[in-house]
Amino acid sequence: MKRIKLSVITLLAALLLAGCGNKIAKLTNGNDVLIQFGDTKITKDDLYHSMLTTDGGYTVINMANKMIVNLEIETTDELVAEAQEQIDTYKATLTDDWQTSLEKLGFENEEQLFEQILSSIKATKLVSKYVDENFDTLVEEYAPLMAKMIFIKYQDNDIEKGKNEATLAIAEIQAGANFEDVAAKYSISIALANENLYTRYSEIDYNVLQYLLTVTEPTLSPPIENSNSSGVYIVQVTKTNIEQVKEAFTEFLTSDDTFTAKSNNYYFEKHNFTIYDVKTFEFIKTNYPSYLPVKK
Amino acid sequence: MKDFLKQNWFVAVIALFFTAISIFYAYDQNKDNLPNKVVDGKDVVFSVDDTNFTADELYDELYKTYGQSELFLKFYMGVIDANVEETEELKDQINGAVSQTVSYYTNYYGYGLEYLNQLARYYYGYPDFPSYVEYQIKAEVLYSEYIGKHAEKYVTEEFVAQHNPRVISYCLIKMDDPANPTADETDRLNAAKKAWENEYTVETFGDFAMHYSEDPSTAGNGGKLGYIDNNSALVDAFLKVALALEDGQVSEWIFDETYGYFLIKCDSVNYEDYATDPNFLSTVLTDNANLANEIVWEYAQNANITFIDETVKQYIMQQLNVDKDGE
Numbered sequence: 073m074k075r076i077k078l079s080v081i082t083l084l085a086a087l088l089l090a091g092c093g094n095k096i097a098k099l100t101n102g103n104d105v106l107i108q109f110g111d112t113k114i115t116k117d118d119l120y121h122s123m124l125t126t127d128g129g130y131t132v133i134n135m136a137n138k139m140i141v142n143l144e145i146e147t148t149d150e151l152v153a154e155a156q157e158q159i160d161t162y163k164a165t166l167t168d169d170w171q172t173s174l175e176k177l178g179f180e181n182e183e184q185l186f187e188q189i190l191s192s193i194k195a196t197k198l199v200s201k202y203v204d205e206n207f208d209t210l211v212e213e214y215a216p217l218m219a220k221m222i223f224i225k226y227q228d229n230d231i232e233k234g235k236n237e238a239t240l241a242i243a244e245i246q247a248g249a250n251f252e253d254v255a256a257k258y259s260i261s262i263a264l265a266n267e268n269l270y271t272r273y274s275e276i277d278y279n280v281l282q283y284l285l286t287v288t289e290p291t292l293s294p295p296i297e298n299s300n301s302s303g304v305y306i307v308q309v310t311k312t313n314i315e316q317v318k319e320a321f322t323e324f325l326t327s328d329d330t331f332t333a334k335s336n337n338y339y340f341e342k343h344n345f346t347i348y349d350v351k352t353f354e355f356i357k358t359n360y361p362s363y364l365p366v367k368k
Numbered sequence: 369m370k371d372f373l374k375q376n377w378f379v380a381v382i383a384l385f386f387t388a389i390s391i392f393y394a395y396d397q398n399k400d401n402l403p404n405k406v407v408d409g410k411d412v413v414f415s416v417d418d419t420n421f422t423a424d425e426l427y428d429e430l431y432k433t434y435g436q437s438e439l440f441l442k443f444y445m446g447v448i449d450a451n452v453e454e455t456e457e458l459k460d461q462i463n464g465a466v467s468q469t470v471s472y473y474t475n476y477y478g479y480g481l482e483y484l485n486q487l488a489r490y491y492y493g494y495p496d497f498p499s500y501v502e503y504q505i506k507a508e509v510l511y512s513e514y515i516g517k518h519a520e521k522y523v524t525e526e527f528v529a530q531h532n533p534r535v536i537s538y539c540l541i542k543m544d545d546p547a548n549p550t551a552d553e554t555d556r557l558n559a560a561k562k563a564w565e566n567e568y569t570v571e572t573f574g575d576f577a578m579h580y581s582e583d584p585s586t587a588g589n590g591g592k593l594g595y596i597d598n599n600s601a602l603v604d605a606f607l608k609v610a611l612a613l614e615d616g617q618v619s620e621w622i623f624d625e626t627y628g629y630f631l632i633k634c635d636s637v638n639y640e641d642y643a644t645d646p647n648f649l650s651t652v653l654t655d656n657a658n659l660a661n662e663i664v665w666e667y668a669q670n671a672n673i674t675f676i677d678e679t680v681k682q683y684i685m686q687q688l689n690v691d692k693d694g695e
Contacts, residue, residue: 095402095404095411097411097412097413097422097423097426098411098423099411099423099424099427100409100410100411100423100424101424104676105676106439106675106676106677106680107439107442107443107446107673107674107675107676107680108673108674108676109446109447109449109450109668109671109672109673109674110450110671110672112446112449112450114439114442114443114446116427118442119427119431119435119438119439119442120423120427120430122434122438122441122442122495123427123430123431123433123434123435123438124430125489125495126434126438126489126493127430127433127434131426131429131430131433132413132414132421132426135421135426135429136414136416136421139416139419140416143416143417178433343416343417344415344416344417345414345415345416346403346414346415347402347413347414348402348403348404348405348411348412348413348414348415349402349411349412349413349414349423350402352413352414353402
């Protein structure tokens with residue numbers, strides 16, 4: 073009977089403890105008073121929680137990010153020079169004196185600004201590093217290539233005329249005419265005629281995308297009717313060799329927010345970024361979810 | 369034990385079942401909980417590899433960016449809380465202003481409270497929009513009380529001559545294109561004119577406006593617009609006539625090419641009748657550049673304020689642009 077009682081008490085204790093694990097990290101001297109009005113006190117704890125709410129997790133991400141970029145990217149003379157150049161360029165545009173400008177930006181001195189710029193440069197380098205480390209996989213996933221395009225619209229729904237123009241345009245390109253000149257002659261828009269990077273995720277016509285995904289060598293396409301049959305595309309694939317595409321592909325990835333988030337997530341997980349404070353966790357989950365480890 | 373189980377096997381099975389359920393429940397409730405970490409007696413907020421960042425370190429980092437401005441806001445709210453009594457009437461006024469603004473933003477822009485909460489947080493540092501409105505309205509109470517106590521200093525003959533202050537009501541007969549009124553618009557105008565001439569008097573102007581005015585923002589309140597002066601942002605024809613009226617006088621029907629026809633009444637030119645009007649307070653505060661800050665500082669002294677940290681005090685005084693002589 074005694075054992076049964078013990079088991080029941082253990083079970084109840086387990087149930088009571090369930091869900092009691094999340095904790096709010098406290099200041100060691102949070103009860104210190106900063107301002108007092110009669111009996112009303114504004115303590116360090118009050119200020120801390122207001123600042124956390126205003127900040128919404130940004131400072132935690134910033135502090136962790138600074139540490140991670142410093143662990144991953146070495147501070148070279150080249151990076152220091154780049155940061156200094158940015159400061160010099162900024163100084164040259166100023167109308168206020170230097171100290172006032174720093175204060176307006178929220179820095180006490182030039183060193184703080186320098187550190188911030190250096191961290192920002194390193195953060196970009198970190199994304200490039202992620203690209204380098206995963207280049208083959210990324211190439212397979214994104215299927216990048218460089219291409220130029222001409223779109224010939226069926227004017228007045230005259231499909232035959234449009235197709236004939238496409239055939240003429242292809243013949244002129246094959247005979248050595250400049251691609252941009254041909255585009256200007258047959259297309260209402262020549263923006264596509266510039267050489268651009270295209271990937272599996274590019275927002276282009278479905279039929280053109282399917283064609284690009286089959287191409288392995290530079291080539292000139294036959295006329296490709298677009299998916300809503302309002303015109304035809306002529307596609308000149310200019311570069312498929314990954315070494316030739318690498319620079320544009322890396323630049324594309326490092327400026328893509330979704331990819332940057334993926335890279336950040338990788339390095340935060342690699343460096344075992346762990347949150348112990350439930351309030352901070354909730355802020356980051358809401359405002360910066362990509363920095364949290366993906367559940368496996 | 370064996371005999372006990374033999375005799376009570378069914379109870380034992382049930383107990384085992386509940387034990388398994390309880391263990392699973394405890395596991396399920398705790399599996400997503402964050403780990404706890406304390407280093408050298410200090411709570412850790414987050415870590416990167418083996419480096420820990422404590423709540424104390426995060427406080428210092430946050431303080432660099434937000435500390436002074438957050439403290440200033442807490443000081444400002446504290447002064448107001450210590451000096452303005454939260455009456456039921458004030459609560460209603462605050463709630464009314466919040467719902468009116470939220471409803472306006474929702475109807476005209478398609479985004480309501482959440483957007484306004486973001487604005488209040490981002491631009492003014494308040495936790496949410498209702499708090500922002502609450503302290504704006506409570507601050508007006510403070511300003512009004514202070515200006516009321518020092519009316520002889522701020523509502524001088526010079527002030528009256530310079531601003532021509534008064535309280536106004538009006539009735540509007542609205543027209544889409546006032547220069548070319550439709551038959552219906554003309555009928556409505558004629559009906560209002562006839563009613564004003566035959567059924568109403570200066571004393572019952574409020575009833576007239578409530579019945580005939582087609583301006584939904586004032587009609588329900590007897591056409592009352594409130595305080596105006598020669599700097600008020602009103603259409604020219606309206607403002608010119610309203611400023612020329614004597615106390616208690618009603619104008620002729622005024623044509624405005626944008627809105628239609630106005631009938632305007634000067635309710636009062638006496639200070640007592642506009643003493644608490646936010647537009648009047650705004651005029652006085654605009655005339656006296658640092659007055660709002662000086663009022664807050666003076667009420668802070670009344671609230672027996674103590675600063676533990678001298679730098680906090682210096683920062684707040686600097687923000688208020690007050691010096692020690694003003695204490």
